[in-house]
Amino acid sequence: MTTVHHEPESNDASIEELLREVGARDEPSAEVARDVMSAVHAEWRDIVQQRQRQQRVVAWRYAAGLALAVLVSTFAYRFMASEQAQVASIVHGHVLASTEADTDPKVRAVGEIIRVGDIVQTEVQTRAAVSFPDGLSLRLDHGTRITVDASDRITLAAGAVYIDAPADGAGHGHALTVNTIAGSVQHVGTQYEVRTQGDAMLVSVREGRVVVTSPTSTNTGEAGQVLRLNTDGELTLSMLPSTDPYWQWTLQAAPTFDIDNQSLAAFLQWISRETGRQLVYSTPQAEAAAADVKLRGSIEGLDADAALAAVLSTTQLRRYRTDTHEIGIELAP
Known part of the structure; x- marks a missing residue:
């Protein structure tokens, strides 16, 4: 028995036959073309505007962040500079x-x-x-x-x-x-x-x-x-x-020593430095006693020698005669 095979028609032939049946496509009118173009343009414009708004928001956020950073940095710099100054x-x-x-x-x-x-x-x-x-x-x-x-x-x-x-x-x-x-x-x-x-x-x-x-x-x-x-x-x-x-002028320019609740030893050391004289204790006992004495009151308005005499008069210590470059302190008998 002989089998006969039929070759399928080519796709190109089918397309040509279809086109002959449909015929040529009508061109759209000028009015329809304008409407289509307007619609496409409007859609394009909306897309562009939306993108621009998004870009402005991003730019604003970036600028705001940058401005805030600059403000914080400036404030910190001025604060730190004022402290350092x-x-x-x-x-x-x-x-x-x-x-x-x-x-x-x-x-x-x-x-x-x-x-x-x-x-x-x-x-x-x-x-x-x-x-x-x-x-x-x-x-x-x-x-x-x-x-x-x-x-x-x-x-x-x-x-x-x-x-x-x-x-x-x-x-x-x-x-x-x-x-x-x-x-x-x-x-x-x-x-x-x-x-x-x-x-x-x-x-x-x-x-x-x-x-x-x-x-x-x-x-x-x-x-x-x-x-x-x-x-x-x-x-x-x-x-x-x-x-x-x-x-003498340097002592006149110095702030008054606040003797209240200070030790006598601290006051004597201050007097020594301000007058350029060396502080000398007659005995270790005299030095220990000066460290133990707590002072009260004020020497406001008194010069160095007057302040020294006034303070010592309230204690059991006194000044003894020494070289002019020294302040000698001893326990009163």
Whole structure:
């Protein structure tokens, strides 16, 4: 038996036959074409506007976040900068202070702050003292003008400053540098004065040592010496004892020692440092008794010798005759 296979008609032939039956497609009218184009354009415009709104929201959120970050950073910077800029506080008298931005000097009194950038001055009849956080004291004589360049650096333009670091060494870490027209000074010890004098500076060392630097040399000043350095680099030396009346102004510029609830020993140590005299006890028993005595009251308005006499009169200790460079303390018989 013979099987006959019929080949399927090709797809191309089927498509041609279908097209002949359907005939040519009518072209849309111009009105329909316009409607279609309008609809497509409207849909496209809606899509574009929606994307633009999304982009604006994202951009706004980004800008808002950036602005908030900048605001927080600025606030933190200003807060931290203001904290870092505080150098010292006024503890005696008052000063006139200005800045480069605000050149009108304003009075600052006890308790107010000295900051980096301040231009500080005393009047012809006033003195003042400021205290640093580590205990270092800076006293300003009549007619003194300084600029606070940094927390550890000042420039002395006129007058005189007296630097006193604590005797226990706590202030030695504060390496304050005093710049002048002739050179700079930095302390190694604890007590000294820097004074302007025309085209020169005078550095008087009461206790410890100082390093005096000029563009051409570096010199060390010892206790009892006065170094005069001019703008030509010329250095001359003279002597000034720690008990010389010259130092009296530094005590007048110092804050009054609050004796209330302090030991007699602490008061005597303060008197010793302020007058430049060495404290000497006649016996260990006298020294122990001074440490045990607690004081009450005030020495406000009294000079050093009057305050010493008034305080000792309330205790079982007294002053005995010694060298003028010493304060001798003994137990009363």
